[in-house]
Amino acid sequence: MLSTMQDVPLTVSRILTHGSTVHGKAQVITWTGEAEPHRRTFAEIGRRAAQLAHALHDTLGVAAEERVGTLMWNNSEHMEAYLGIPSMGAVLHTLNLRLPAEQLAWIINHAEDRVVLVNGTLIPLLAPLLPQLPTVAHVVVVGPGDRTPLADAHAQVHDYEELLAGRAERYDWPEIDEREAAALCYTSGTTGEPKGVLYSHRSLYLHSLQVNTAEAFALGSRDIALPVVPMFHVNAWGLPHAAFMAGASLLMPDRFLQPAPLAEMIETIRPTIGAAVPTIWQGLLAELDAHKRDVACLHTVVIGGSACPPALMRGFQERHGIRVVHAWGMTETSPLGCVSHPPAGVDDEEEWAYRATQGRFPASVEARLIGPAGEELPWDGTAAGELEVRGPWIAGAYYGGAQGALLRPEDKFSPDGWLRTGDVGTITPDGYLTLTDRAKDVIKSGGEWISSVELENHLMAHPGVAEAAVVAVPDEKWGERPLATVVLTDGSAITYEELRAFLGERIARWQLPERWAVIPSVPKTSVGKFDKKVLRRQYADGELDVTLLS
Template identity: 40%
Template sequence: MSGTMMYQPLTTGSLIDHAARYHGGTEIVSVETTGGTARSDWATTQANARRLASALDRLGIPAGARCGTIAWNNRRHLEIYFGVGAGGRVTHTINPRLTPEQLIFIADDAGDEVIFFDRTFLPAAAKLCPHFKTVKHAVLMGPRDDEAAGMIEGLLFYDELLEQGDPDYQWPDLDERSAAALCYTSGTTGNPKGVQYSHRSLVLHAFGANQPDGTCISAMDSLLPVVPMFHVNAWGIPYIAAMAGARLIMPGPKLDGESLMNLINDERVNVAFGVPTIWMGLLQALRSSGGKLPLLERTFVGGTALPPSMIDAFREEYGVELIHAWGMTETAPVATLNKLLHKHLELSQDEQRRLRHGQGRPLFGVELRVIDSETGQLQPNDGERQGNLQIRGHWIVESYYGKAENALTEDGWFDTGDIATLDPDGYMVIRDRAKDIIKSGGEWISTVDLENIAIAHPGIGNAAAIAAYHPKWDERPVLICIRAEGSTVEEAELLASYDGKVAKWQVPDRVIFVDSLPIGATGKVQKNKLREKYGRILTEDGA
C-alpha cells in the first residue's frame, strides 16, 4: 500500500492562525493616522480579523465580494488584510495617490461592495462615495466620529464593527485557488488593470520570498514595511511576517526622512522595505542631522532602479546593507533578490560591489528569460545581450481581472515590459523600461545608467533621463535634475562626470535643472510627463 500525505489548503487564514498560535505575544506597533502609537500583537490581530469577518457576514457581504481599502500601513489595515481574505472575500487595496477619476474607475471595475478608509481620506471619501456604483457600505477605520457621520450617509465605524464581531469566528473552508487579494497597476498609460491573487499564490510567494537567499526574515526580526500596503500587498511583507512570527512596525502616514529615522531607532527596527525615493529622504535626514542607525542591518529596495551610490553611502556611512529586489504588480510582486553566491567570496570588494548593482537572481518558484525585441529569438544568458524580460511561475499573473483574454505569450510567459540581461548564474539586470529606453541612431542607451551617474554626483539630489526627439538621430538623451541642497552645480560640470563611464555618444545632449520631478502613485518618476514637456527640447521650436 502506497503512503499518502495530508492535504491542507494554502490559505492566508493559515498564516494568521500560525502567527497567533505560536507568536501571539509578538508586538505589532502602529503609528496611528490621528497621531500617537498603538501597540497590539499577533493574537489580537487574529482575534480582530475574525471579528471583522463575522461582522461582514452580518452585513450580508457575500463570499467572493471585493472589499476596498484606502488606507496607510497601520494595525487596522493589517486586520483587514486577514479578516477579509481569510473570511472568503477579497482585500482590494486602492492607491490613494491616484486621481479621483482613477479611484472611481478602480472601485467600479472591481465591483467593490465595501470601502474601508483612514480618516486622512475622509474628505476624499465624502466626495467619492456618491460616485461609486457598487459600494454598499463605507467604513471609517476608527471609532465613532460624529463629524464624519455627518459627511457620509450611512457611514459605519470599524471599531464598532469589531465590537459586534465574534473573536471565535471560524474561517470558512476555502479553495486555495480562490481569490484573496486584488491590486491594480498604477495606470501610467490607459486605465489601471487589476491583478487578482489567490490564497495559494500569496502563501507560495511568502514561502518563496522568504528563502535564505530571499528576505530571510525570522521571528527575531523587527520589520518596517515603508512600502505601502496599497502597493502590491506591501511586497507580501504582512504575509511573510505572519508566517515567520516577526515583530512588525507599521509607519502610518509620516514617511519623511526624519520621521523614519526616529521610528527606526525608537522601535529597534533591523529590517526595512521601501522604494529608492524613501531611502533618499532618509539619507538626507541622516546627513543633515548627524543621526545614526545603530540597529538597522538591511533594507530591501525595489520599485525602480537603486542608484549604486546609495548602496555605497548606506554601507560605508551607516553600516546598512541595501539589497536590490525586483518585481511588479503582475508578479505578486517579489521575483528576484540580489544575494551573492559562495564562489563570489573569492572576488574583490569592488567586484562584489558591481554584482550587487543588479536586481539579482530568481527565487525558487519563478523563471526568467530574455527575448530579442526585434527577432523574437531567445537571448543567451551571457550578461551582455539584452531584450524583453519575460517571466513565469507560481505567483505570476495569467489574466487581468475582468478580462477574458490571456495576458501571456503563446508559450505561456508574461512579458514584463522591461529590457534586461541575464548572466549564466541567473543574475538579472534591468537595463530600462521598454517604453523609456533611448534608441539613438539605431543604438540603445539606458536611461538607468545615465541616472545612476547623475545621482552619484554630490551636487545632484535626483535625476531622470528621457528620450528627446532629434532630427538626425531620432532620439537623444536629455537629463532632468534636481540639485542637492546648497548645490550650484551647472550643466558642464555634471556632463564632465560622464567621462570614462559611458561612451561619448551616450552622454546626454542637455541638462535641465528643475525644482521637482513628477512622482507617480507608486513613488516612481513619471517620465511620460517629462517627455510631454521636454520631448522636443532639442529641436529649433523646443519647449
C-alpha cells in the same frame, strides 16, 4: 500515481491562524506620532480579524468572493483586514490613496467593491467620490477623523470599533480552494486603464514562504519588519503575510512617512529590516546624514520599486552600517521577482557590482530574455532583451470585472502564457539580472540602444546632483536622443559642461546627451517612481528650459 500526502490547501486563514497562535506574542506596532506607539499582539489581531469577518458577514452581508476595499495607511487595523477578509472567503481590494480621484473611482467601480474600510484621516479623499460609487453599500471608518463629509452618503457609515465590539473572537474559516482569489490590486499603469491583478491564496502563501527564505528577506521570529512600502502597493512586498508566517513583529508607520518621523521610529522601536522605494530611503539617508541617529538595529534595508542608485546603497552602508538589498518586482509578480544577494567569494568591488544588479530569481520564478526579433537570448551578461517571467505567483491575466472574461493583452502576455514585464535587461551566466530600461524608455539612437538608467546612475553619483532622469526625445538625425534632466543638490553650482565631462569618463561618447535641463524635482507617480511620461510631455510642450550642448 498519487502521493500519500495530505491535501491541505495553502490559504491566508492558515497564515492568520498560525501567526495568532504559535506567534501570538509577536506584535503589530503602529506609530502614532505621539509618545507611545500603539501595540497589538498577533493573538489580538487574530481575534479582531475574526470579529471583522463576523461583522462583514453577519451584519454587512458580505458574501464569498465579494470585494472589500481598504483605503488605509499601514496600521494594525489594515493588518486585520489584510488577513480577515481573504480568510472569510471575500476579496481584499487595497486602494492606492495616491491615485488621482477619477482613477480611484474607476477602480472601485471596476472591482464593484461592496464595502470600503477607510482611515478617518482619509475621509476627505473618499467622501467626494462616493456619489460616483454605486456598488459601495457600506463605509467603515477606522480611527479618528472628521466624519461630516460622509453625512449625505448613500452608503451606510459605520465605526470600525463599534462594528467589531462584542462579536465572537473565533470564526470558522471556510476551507477555500487555494486557487481562489484572495486579494486584488490594480496596477498604477502609466498608460491606459488600470489593470487588476487577483492574487490567489496559493500565490500569497508561496510568495510569503519565499520572502522568508535566506535568499530573500529572511524574516524570522526575532525580527521586527518596517514596511514603509504601503500595504496598497503590491502586498507591501509580501511583508505583512510573511511576518505573520514567521512570527516577525511589524512596525507600521501609518501616515508618518517623512524622513524625521521615520528616523525617530527606527531609533525608538528598533526594527531589524525595512522596505521602501528609493525616494523614501533617499530622504531618510539625507536625514541621517544631517542628524545623527542610532539606526544600527536595521541590519537590512530592502529597496525596490525602481532601480536603486548605487550612491544611495553605498551611503547607507558606508556612513550608517546598513546593508541595502536591492529587489525587483511588479504588481504582476506579487511582487518578488529578484533579490540581489552577492555570491560568496567575491571581493569588495565585485560585491558592490552584484549589489547594484536586480539580483537573482527565486526557484519559483522562471525567466527568459526575448530579443527584438522574438528570439530567446543567452544569459551571457551582454545580450539585452525584454524580460519574461513565469511562476505560481506571477499573473497570467488581468481581472475583467465581475461579468467580464479575464484579459490577456498581447503586449503583456506571450502566446505561451509568460508575463512580458516591459523591462529590458541582461542576465549573467550566474543568474543576476540587470535591468537597463523600461522597454518603452530605451533610447533608440541610430539603430543602437542607449540605457537611460545607466546615464541616470552616473549622473546621480555626482555630488552636485540630487536626482537625474533621462528620457528619449525625438531627433531628426538619430531618431531619438537622450534628454538629461537633473535636480541639483543644495548649493551646487555644477555646469552642464562639467556634468557632460563627468559622464564622458564613464560612458561611450556617442551616448552623451546633448540636451540638458535643470528641474526643481523629478515628477513622480503615485507610488514614487520617476514619471517620465510627464517629462516627455513637458519637453514636447516646451515647458523645460533646455540647453543644447554642441
